Amino acid sequence: MGSAPPPxxxxxxxxxxxxxxxxxxxxxxxxDLLTAAYWIDLVRVAEDAGLDFLTLEDSVGLQTSRYEGxxxxxxxxxxxxxxxxxxxxxxxxxxxxxxxxxxxxxxxEPFHVARAVATLDHLSGGRAGWRPQASNRADEAAHFxxxxxxxxxxxxxxxxxxxxxxxxxxxxxxxxxxVARRLWDGGPVDFHGRWFDxxxxxxLARPPQGHPPVMVLAHASIxxxxxxxxxxxxxxxxxxxxxVREIVAETRAAQHAAGRGDDVLHVFADLVVFLDExxxxxxxxxxxxxxxAGDVLATDTLVFVGSPAELADLLADWQDAGVTGFxxxxxxxxxxxxxxxxxxxxxxxxxxALREPPGPETLRTRLGLAPVRGTR
Amino acid sequence: MTHRAPLxxxxxxxxxxxSWLADAQAADAxxxxxxxxPDDPDGVxxxxxxxxxxxxxxxxxxxLVAAVSTDFTEPYEVARQLATLDHLSDGRAGWLPRWDLxxxxxxxxxxxxxxxxxxxxxxxxxxxTLLSAWQGDEALAAAGVFVTKPDVGAFxxxxxxxxxxxxFNVPRSPQRHPVLFSLDPLEDAxxxxxxxxxxxxxxxxxxxxxSTTDGTVLDPRGDAAxxxxxxxxxxxxxAPDNQPATLRERLGLPTLSxxxxx
Numbered sequence: 001m002g003s004a005p006p007p008x009x010x011x012x013x014x015x016x017x018x019x020x021x022x023x024x025x026x027x028x029x030x031x032d033l034l035t036a037a038y039w040i041d042l043v044r045v046a047e048d049a050g051l052d053f054l055t056l057e058d059s060v061g062l063q064t065s066r067y068e069g070x071x072x073x074x075x076x077x078x079x080x081x082x083x084x085x086x087x088x089x090x091x092x093x094x095x096x097x098x099x100x101x102x103x104x105x106x107x108x109e110p111f112h113v114a115r116a117v118a119t120l121d122h123l124s125g126g127r128a129g130w131r132p133q134a135s136n137r138a139d140e141a142a143h144f145x146x147x148x149x150x151x152x153x154x155x156x157x158x159x160x161x162x163x164x165x166x167x168x169x170x171x172x173x174x175x176x177x178x179v180a181r182r183l184w185d186g187g188p189v190d191f192h193g194r195w196f197d198x199x200x201x202x203x204l205a206r207p208p209q210g211h212p213p214v215m216v217l218a219h220a221s222i223x224x225x226x227x228x229x230x231x232x233x234x235x236x237x238x239x240x241x242x243x244v245r246e247i248v249a250e251t252r253a254a255q256h257a258a259g260r261g262d263d264v265l266h267v268f269a270d271l272v273v274f275l276d277e278x279x280x281x282x283x284x285x286x287x288x289x290x291x292x293a294g295d296v297l298a299t300d301t302l303v304f305v306g307s308p309a310e311l312a313d314l315l316a317d318w319q320d321a322g323v324t325g326f327x328x329x330x331x332x333x334x335x336x337x338x339x340x341x342x343x344x345x346x347x348x349x350x351x352x353a354l355r356e357p358p359g360p361e362t363l364r365t366r367l368g369l370a371p372v373r374g375t376r
Numbered sequence: 377m378t379h380r381a382p383l384x385x386x387x388x389x390x391x392x393x394x395s396w397l398a399d400a401q402a403a404d405a406x407x408x409x410x411x412x413x414p415d416d417p418d419g420v421x422x423x424x425x426x427x428x429x430x431x432x433x434x435x436x437x438x439x440l441v442a443a444v445s446t447d448f449t450e451p452y453e454v455a456r457q458l459a460t461l462d463h464l465s466d467g468r469a470g471w472l473p474r475w476d477l478x479x480x481x482x483x484x485x486x487x488x489x490x491x492x493x494x495x496x497x498x499x500x501x502x503x504x505t506l507l508s509a510w511q512g513d514e515a516l517a518a519a520g521v522f523v524t525k526p527d528v529g530a531f532x533x534x535x536x537x538x539x540x541x542x543x544f545n546v547p548r549s550p551q552r553h554p555v556l557f558s559l560d561p562l563e564d565a566x567x568x569x570x571x572x573x574x575x576x577x578x579x580x581x582x583x584x585x586x587s588t589t590d591g592t593v594l595d596p597r598g599d600a601a602x603x604x605x606x607x608x609x610x611x612x613x614x615a616p617d618n619q620p621a622t623l624r625e626r627l628g629l630p631t632l633s634x635x636x637x638x
Contacts, residue, residue, distance in 0.1 A: 023517060023522060024520065030517035030522065031515070031517055034463045034546075034547060034549075035463070036432065036433070036463075036464045036465075059545065060452065060453070060456070060545070061542070061543065061545060062528070062529060062543040062544075062545045063545070070527075070542075070543055072526035072527065073526070074521050074522060074523050074524065074525065074526055075520055075521060075522055076522055077522055078522060078523045078528055078529075078545075078547075079510070079515070079523075079528070079529070079545060079546060079547035080545060080546065081460045081463055081464065081546065082425070082456050082457055082460040082546075084423075084425075084426055085425055085426060085429040085457065085460045085461060085464060086429075086460075086464070088425075088426040088427070088429040088430045089429045089430065089432060089433055089464045090433075091430055091433075092397060092430050092433040092434055093433055107450065107452075107453075108453060109448055109449070111448070112423070112448075112449065112453075115421060115422065115423045116423040116425075116426050118422070118423075119422040119423040119426040119427055120426055122392065122393040122422065123393045123397075123426065123427070123430045125393070139542050139543070140542075142540065142541055142542045143452040143540055143541075143542045143544075144450050144452055144540060145538060145539045145540040145541075146450070205389060205420040205421065205422050292520065
């Protein structure tokens with residue numbers, strides 16, 4: 001304890017914030033969510049705070065509170081912009097922070113996603129990353145009309161009828177990533193697998209980083225295995241330090257089983273954060289949001305509500321449990337991004353637990369990933 | 377009002393992002409009506425929408441037009457990209473559908489049935505349907521109501537090549553329908569002619585080759601020295617009477633009524 005290097009810090013940006021009622025707060029900007037100015041403002045706060053990277057959520061379906069499909073609600077943010085393009089729009093206005101958009105892989109050709117991420121890497125001078133997202137939503141499949149998917153919930157992942165479908169979607173995502181890596185290498189690709197039959201030169205503007213870091217959000221064993229096989233950074237959802245320890249152990253075992261024991265694979269913890277100067281203020285704000293939403297926020301990971309000192313304590317505990325960084329999801333934007341940028345970093349700096357801000361290096365270098373042959 | 381036939385410049389990728397963005401900025405300052413990112417089979421093929429989204433940051437007035445392959449892409453994803461570019465550029469987006477640009481073996485199933493001119497026409501119609509899915513009056517964001525109806529963005533499109541339905545997830549953008557261009561005369565599309573330009577050309581003689589009725593795209597063909605020549609050609613044109621905001625306005629196209637589809 002105390003000898004580990006300070007953890008990496010990333011922020012996850014989505015709409016008006018991760019709480020579905022966050023758009024109703026007085027300092028929210030619900031009419032600006034589709035403007036460049038809104039995203040540039042947020043990104044500048046994150047960069048000025050010296051954070052390592054930010055992520056941008058995206059999907060090929062309308063936002064919904066139901067895992068299975070559209071919910072018909074009118075009281076939550078609906079409508080969004082393509083994340084790769086938002087990242088490209090803010091790239092020339094930034095110089096240090098990593099930019100990691102989500103791109104769905106289930107319905108898109110690897111060629112298109114690979115070259116979009118490569119282009120972003122050029123535009124940002126080697127600061128791009130990518131979070132491939134598998135989509136199992138039947139309604140999203142109907143937007144493309146090329147395949148049908150059964151309807152099921154996260155709770156059904158392990159059921160005998162459902163587990164193979166889930167496994168197949170994640171295996172497909174893994175193959176998608178492998179094809180992208182070969183495209184980034186300049187081809188020829190020559191990949192003949194269960195879902196992809198790709199052969200040919202497919203010349204692409206080679207990304208400055210060679211392989212922009214691939215990041216995976218993981219809730220269960222099947223995605224842990226995808227991360228172990230194909231990712232550079234895994235974001236793990238968890239509710240306590242004991243679970244974090246189990247997830248790290250399972251992922252490291254899977255990493256070795258996949259023959260990647262010598263590779264750097266970061267395991268970060270994913271947290272929703274409501275942060276204020278003191279705990280009563282944070283609780284009051286969160287209670288108001290829950291009242292507006294009609295329900296206490298229930299999500300896939302721990303929801304932190306409290307003060308900078310409490311959050312810093314939690315991060316220290318979870319780092320002891322084996323994670324090397326954190327992806328913090330601001331509960332409300334811009335409020336919790338501002339408090340993370342200002343109050344959390346100040347507290348961590350006081351404790352000697354804050355990393356130096358990024359320099360001009362690439363995101364790969366920043367994360368300690370091995371350089372790719374033929375790049376800097 | 378003085379009629380100016382639209383003039384654009386093709387800006388293919390050459391060396392690096394900084395040079396490309398500098399060229400885009402110079403073309404914008406020179407007064408081009410639009411910048412075009414082509415998608416040539418022989419080039420290194422950066423992704424046009426990512427490139428143009430970055431161009432939106434360093435330009436103010438020029439339209440941002442993507443050559444878009446309709447082979448091996450799907451209307452839902454292209455409509456998302458167009459609407460996003462239009463939002464991020466305050467209404468300066470346009471597109472030029474192209475087909476037969478890619479080799480089938482580069483794609484998932486190498487399915488040759490996903491290409492060609494017939495599919496392209498259906499593709500354009502499907503994109504039009506998707507971009508009409510939001511009326512533009514749904515976003516309320518007041519008194520606890522974010523959108524005014526539960527099935528916001530509902531759409532359905534069916535033809536021999538496409539059968540898609542659901543909810544489009546990008547709200548109506550400033551132009552609603554980014555400007556549609558074509559190299560051949562096509563209903564509802566703005567026709568473009570390509571005029572090559574090189575570093576040794578005389579701007580006045582190039583200006584004499586511009587179309588006076590259709591749009592013209594000057595194509596430097598990867599010759600970096602051609603870009604300042606092209607800028608000089610642009611500077612020879614009379615200044616516009618007004619200060620148009622969107623690409624549609626700049627090209628003198630009718631703005632759309634709330635029910636309008638083009």
